[in-house]
Amino acid sequence: MALDTRSIYITALKNTHALEMQALQIMERQIERLERYPEMEEALRRHVEETHAQRQRLEEALGSLSESPSTIKEGILGFVGNMMALGHTPAQDEILKNTYANHAFENFEIAAYESLLAIAEAAGQGGHTSSFQQSRREEQAMASRAHDLTRPTTRRSVELTAAGEKADR
Ligand SMILES: [Fe+2]
Numbered sequence: 130m131a132l133d134t135r136s137i138y139i140t141a142l143k144n145t146h147a148l149e150m151q152a153l154q155i156m157e158r159q160i161e162r163l164e165r166y167p168e169m170e171e172a173l174r175r176h177v178e179e180t181h182a183q184r185q186r187l188e189e190a191l192g193s194l195s196e197s198p199s200t201i202k203e204g205i206l207g208f209v210g211n212m213m214a215l216g217h218t219p220a221q222d223e224i225l226k227n228t229y230a231n232h233a234f235e236n237f238e239i240a241a242y243e244s245l246l247a248i249a250e251a252a253g254q255g256g257h258t259s260s261f262q263q264s265r266r267e268e269q270a271m272a273s274r275a276h277d278l279t280r281p282t283t284r285r286s287v288e289l290t291a292a293g294e295k296a297d298r
Pocket residue numbers: 152176180235238267268271
């Protein structure tokens with residue numbers, strides 16, 4: 130069955146919106162649990178703010194096409210979602226699993242925006258290109274922040290564990 134490019138674009142907008150809603154859940158859950166990793170907590174808090182703006186950009190694009198975000202909570206994350214779920218299992222290395230998962234998740238989002246931009250172009254829908262480029266830049270910044278936090282977070286985890294202190298989150 131052939132679909133017109135406008136429908137393909139609308140589906141991509143809805144999927145990306147569902148992705149951002151999952152992002153918010155994942156980050157808020159971590160923020161609630163984090164106790165001993167203030168740098169990670171701060172990075173997540175800042176990115177939650179950005180993610181709300183990203184969600185709004187997608188809602189505006191949908192609204193401009195007389196569409197609204199899907200109310201069905203699509204699980205579009207697949208294996209990344211499984212990886213994220215690992216971080217919710219209480220474990221001594223919870224912080225490490227979340228660190229890896231955050232890194233993976235932000236890179237997943239970069240790909241999602243790159244794809245969305247290509248679909249918008251194919252559909253001749255250039256109206257929101259610059260706002261999605263802005264979202265993609267924010268994902269890139271958060272991906273590199275997640276990368277840069279990997280070593281200090283791991284070192285702190287090792288230090289706390291070696292000192293017999295609470296190190297898991
Ligand atoms: Fe993100």
